[in-house]
Structures are given as structure tokens and as C-alpha cells.
Amino acid sequence: MVFKWLDERLELRKFKEKFLSKTFPTHPTFLLGETALFSFITLVATGIFLGFLYEPSTTMVSLFGAMVPAAYASVVRIDLLPMGLIIRRIHHWSAMIMIAAILAHLLRVYFTASYRKPREINWLVGLSLWGTAMIGAFTGYLLPYSQFSVTATSIAYYMAKSMPWIGNWISRLLFAGDFPSDGTVPRFFFMHVMLIPATLIGLISLHMLILIKQKHTEPRSNRDRKEAQGGKRLIGIPIWPEQAVISLSFFLFLLFVVVLMAAYIPLNPIEMYGPPSPGTPVMRPDWYFLVVYGFLKLVPGDLVFTILGGKITPETIGGVIFPALNFLAYALVPFIDRSKEPQHYMANPLHRPFMTSLGVGAIVFLCMMAVAGYIDVLHITTKAMTVYALVATAAAWSVSYALLRWYNGKRGNNAKA
Amino acid sequence: MVDGNSAKETGKEGLTRRRFTLGMLIASIAGAFGSLFALLKVLAPEKKGGGYATTILPGDVLVYAQGGSAGSPVTASSMKAGDAVLAYPTGKSSNPANLVQLIKLEEAAFKPPTDISLTDKGFVAYSAICTHLGCTVSWMANRESPAASFTECFCHNSIFNPAEGAKVMGGPAPIPLAQIGVKVMQDGTLAFTSDFKGPIGPQV
Ligand code: FES
Numbered sequence A: 001m002v003f004k005w006l007d008e009r010l011e012l013r014k015f016k017e018k019f020l021s022k023t024f025p026t027h028p029t030f031l032l033g034e035t036a037l038f039s040f041i042t043l044v045a046t047g048i049f050l051g052f053l054y055e056p057s058t059t060m061v062s063l064f065g066a067m068v069p070a071a072y073a074s075v076v077r078i079d080l081l082p083m084g085l086i087i088r089r090i091h092h093w094s095a096m097i098m099i100a101a102i103l104a105h106l107l108r109v110y111f112t113a114s115y116r117k118p119r120e121i122n123w124l125v126g127l128s129l130w131g132t133a134m135i136g137a138f139t140g141y142l143l144p145y146s147q148f149s150v151t152a153t154s155i156a157y158y159m160a161k162s163m164p165w166i167g168n169w170i171s172r173l174l175f176a177g178d179f180p181s182d183g184t185v186p187r188f189f190f191m192h193v194m195l196i197p198a199t200l201i202g203l204i205s206l207h208m209l210i211l212i213k214q215k216h217t218e219p220r221s222n223r224d225r226k227e228a229q230g231g232k233r234l235i236g237i238p239i240w241p242e243q244a245v246i247s248l249s250f251f252l253f254l255l256f257v258v259v260l261m262a263a264y265i266p267l268n269p270i271e272m273y274g275p276p277s278p279g280t281p282v283m284r285p286d287w288y289f290l291v292v293y294g295f296l297k298l299v300p301g302d303l304v305f306t307i308l309g310g311k312i313t314p315e316t317i318g319g320v321i322f323p324a325l326n327f328l329a330y331a332l333v334p335f336i337d338r339s340k341e342p343q344h345y346m347a348n349p350l351h352r353p354f355m356t357s358l359g360v361g362a363i364v365f366l367c368m369m370a371v372a373g374y375i376d377v378l379h380i381t382t383k384a385m386t387v388y389a390l391v392a393t394a395a396a397w398s399v400s401y402a403l404l405r406w407y408n409g410k411r412g413n414n415a416k417a
Numbered sequence B: 001m002v003d004g005n006s007a008k009e010t011g012k013e014g015l016t017r018r019r020f021t022l023g024m025l026i027a028s029i030a031g032a033f034g035s036l037f038a039l040l041k042v043l044a045p046e047k048k049g050g051g052y053a054t055t056i057l058p059g060d061v062l063v064y065a066q067g068g069s070a071g072s073p074v075t076a077s078s079m080k081a082g083d084a085v086l087a088y089p090t091g092k093s094s095n096p097a098n099l100v101q102l103i104k105l106e107e108a109a110f111k112p113p114t115d116i117s118l119t120d121k122g123f124v125a126y127s128a129i130c131t132h133l134g135c136t137v138s139w140m141a142n143r144e145s146p147a148a149s150f151t152e153c154f155c156h157n158s159i160f161n162p163a164e165g166a167k168v169m170g171g172p173a174p175i176p177l178a179q180i181g182v183k184v185m186q187d188g189t190l191a192f193t194s195d196f197k198g199p200i201g202p203q204v
Helices: A002-010 A012-020 A028-053 A070-080 A084-111 A120-142 A147-161 A167-175 A184-214 A220-229 A239-264 A287-298 A314-336 A353-372 A382-414 B004-043
Strands: A060-063 A066-069 A305-307 A310-312 B062-064 B083-089 B100-104 B123-127 B138-140 B150-153 B158-161 B167-170 B182-184 B190-192
Touching (some): A012 A239, A084 A239, A167 A184, B123 B182
Antiparallel strands (some): B182 B190
């Protein structure tokens, strides 16, 4: 009935035939992107709840007799509401999971070489999604205005400010004046609840549109089947109803896991950090910033030089140049590993010694940087850590390359890829 | 192309019209970006708040910056060698640039480049704002040998040696913490005797 009524007006049947019957190739790793998408939906839902109750202001108000910033007080009040704390934790955990899922998805695409022609654009869109998600997470750090928030944001403020030539202006633009001042929280609030989600929605839509247009890459096994049948269409299951049911149950399962984590694993305990205070305790950023955090610790303090009147300091190197170079390197991947013909099948990483070993080396390097975030508890000096990181990276790269070459040499005798 | 001729015939007028439109387009884009530039200026206000401009004057009494006795004067007798506290000049705690770390060491422990004339009875004070990215430094007390205590910033583990003018012993901090003069007053409290002897806060 309802369907008929809507169909007469919106031509739903056409939509169903054209879109919902599309084929979705199956492979367990194809759920990584969906994990990211579903985490985003959870983020929006919990974010709406939090947004109703949060107060983006640093005016001092009284909370149980103590004077604290209004933002901090409002988050403490959210935590005290029935279900309040758990929703805030679901929000935070979903952000962590979303970023992890995007990363895992990127790695999957990298190792299966699914970024090759014609999918270079979607690789770039995916990278931007990752970057935007991290900016979203970062702007979220500040909002509770706890001691942790202020320290983390102040570090980023000085990193931005340390940039040569434009640092002063950029930092004032992003933080709405100097930090800490009363402009930063409202600006970050706007970015966090409006600008960044809108950008994410735009990028996600673009990502999916391109995906629908270009079609999904397929597992290699599909190729042999297709060749045998002489078919050209994608092999997989239709979006409606099969894939939809899988996705829905997967979404619910994911939600279950996140709620479980939120219920049992404490995260960002702002009551423990307390409102901003003069001292700085030991604090580490969420896992996805550990790489930059660790790298910052390794840059020697006397590494300063001047180009064209701009002073390049360790802060700029660690906080701006290093992340930028990372993203640039990832963005260049599809333009370095090019293919003339459009590729529509996942590659087997074992058959691609060069790219795969490069990826392995990069992963080890990033992990070592994250470890460098812990040199204080591991009692390693920065010099030793730098050496370890370089040696581990070089070893991982060369050993995996040699192994893969050897493997392919053996395989090359009996089979051709 | 086949219709190259006809294109040439109408080309003249078509080209100028196209040029005109293109010119208009470029001008309007330039105008739009020009106005955007003005907008960016508005969006990056000169809001003062952070930044590190100290307001310490000689004679200001040091008070505890945190803990139960925050705001009350630090007394010389409450500290022994190897101790350190965070302190503000009294009544000026709203300015983070005024935060100092007051340290007591053995009088003989000081080595250059510490300015001995700015110390008194083993008391020495440095800016507590890390010169790397602005976190507050902490005191790593060594109970067994007080002389081995040092100042560390927990953010990226910069280490400063208080006996040697807060020289950077490790980590990413580019310059030492600035020293500031202190002396023990008659009533056992401590007061500042000078301004910071060097830049404070992140060197950006
Ligand atoms: S802020 Fe002190 S070491 Fe980075």
C-alpha cells in the first residue's frame, strides 16, 4: 500500500530495478568500509544527543561549588544523566573505530592494489575521508574543556603557530584568536558539529557514487569463474535483499560491540582530568595521533634552520611537515604504481613484492613511531629509539621484499600470475 | 574538421562574445576571492588570550599554584633540597606566563650557566612553560640523591637540568627554560627579584 502510494509519486520501482538490484561482490574485507560508515552513523546519532546538552562556552560557572568553564560543567552534567556517560563513551569509541576502520580499509585497498586505474580518484577521496575524520576527532578533544583538552589543543595551537610565514595567521584562523581565549571553543564546536560532518557526508556520498559508477573490485576467484562462463557482469549478491540484510545485521552487531566497550572500558574520564589547571600530567593522545606524537618526541630540539626568512623549527617538522609528507606519500601511491589497462580484480599482495614490501615497511615505521610515544615508560633514549625505528623499518622492508621475491621466483616456475 | 569553414565564418563574433564572457567570469572569480580575503581577515581575529607576556614585578611574593594551599605564600622552611613546586606571583595567577617552577637544591650544586646571583639559599626559579609546545613542566624528584632530580615536560619528554641553568638534556625543546631571580624574605616567604632572563614559552 505505502509502497504503491510512494511508487506512483517517486517511481520507486525504477529505483529498485536500477539501484537495489546492483551486484555487491562478497569478500570479508569488504565490510571494513561499511564498519566506517556505520560508525559514522552512530557518531551522528550520539552526537545529536550530546549536542542538545553541550554548552560551547568557557565562561566560568559554578559546579558543585567550584568555578569551572561552562563547557566542562555541561559535560560533567551529561555524564551524570541516566545513560549520559555511556552515550558520550559510545561517541568517543565510535570515533576511534571509524578511524581504525578507514585505516584498515585503506590498507586492504593498498595491499590488493584496488587503487589502480580507474580507481585513483576514489583512493584520494578515501584518504581525505581519513584526514577529515581525524580533524573531526581532534576538534572533539577540546569540547569537554578538561585539563586534557586544553593541553592537547594548546600543543596543536603551537604546532600551527610554529609554521613559517603563515603560522601566526593560520593559528588565529583555526583557533579564532590566540589559545586559550574565549573564541576557540565556539569555533571548534561549529567545526565539530557542522563543518566536518557536512564535509564527511559530502565525501562519503562522493565515495559511494564513484563506487557505484566504477563498480566494486572483485576477488580474484571471480575472474576464473567468469572466464569459464564467458560472462562479463560482476559476480556477487544483489544489494536488496541479500547484502542489505548482511549489512543490517552487521550494523547491529557493531553497535552491540561498541555499546559493550562503552559500558566496560572507560575513555576520556574528564572528571579525573579535571578542569584546566596549571600542571600538566602525563597524557597520551588517542591511538591515531600516537604516530605524530611519537615523532614529535624524536625530533632533536636543535634541528632548526631558516629558508627564505622562514624559521623551520622541530615543532613545524614534527607537527606539520611530517604529517603532510605522510599524506602526500599515500596520495601518490596510485600515481607511482600505475597500470595502463583498467584493473577490476583484487591483486594478490604476495605477487607484488615491491609494493607489498613498501607497505610492510611503512606499517612498521608507523608502529615504531607509535612506540616512540612511550619512550618515557620504556626508558629508551630518543637517540636509541630513532635508531631502532630506522633499523626495524629497513629490516621489515628488505626482509619482506627478499622473501616475496624468493616466493615468486619459486612460484614463477609452475604458474604465471 | 568538416565544418571548419562555417566555424571560421561565425568565428569572429563568437570569439569576442566568448572572450567577453570569459573575462567576466575571471573578473567575478577574482572579485569573489578578493572579498574572501577580507573575510579571512575577519575570521582570524587578534583575540588576545594565550601568548606569553609575563607581568611579574620584582618584589612579588611567590604563592602555590596548585594543591590545597593554592594561593598561599610558599615558605622557605617547607622545602628541602631536591624539592620543587609550581608557583605564581601573588594575585597574578590568571596569566599562565607567570607560572614558575621554584626549586631548592644544595647551594653548591649550581653550575654555569646558572645565574648564581638570581638564586638564594639554594632556591632557583625557572619559567614552568615548556619551550617546546607550551605544556607545564614537572619535577622528577630523586629521593635518594636530590642532586639527580630534574625537570621534565611530560608532553614530549624534554628534560631540563635545574643545576645548569635549565639546560636541555634531552627531548625536543629548543632552548632552556628562562631563569628568574628569587630571594628568601625576612618572614620566610620568597619573592621575585628580577624579570625572566630569556624568552619564555614555545619558541614560535
Ligand atoms: S611541550 Fe614540553 S616537550 Fe613538548
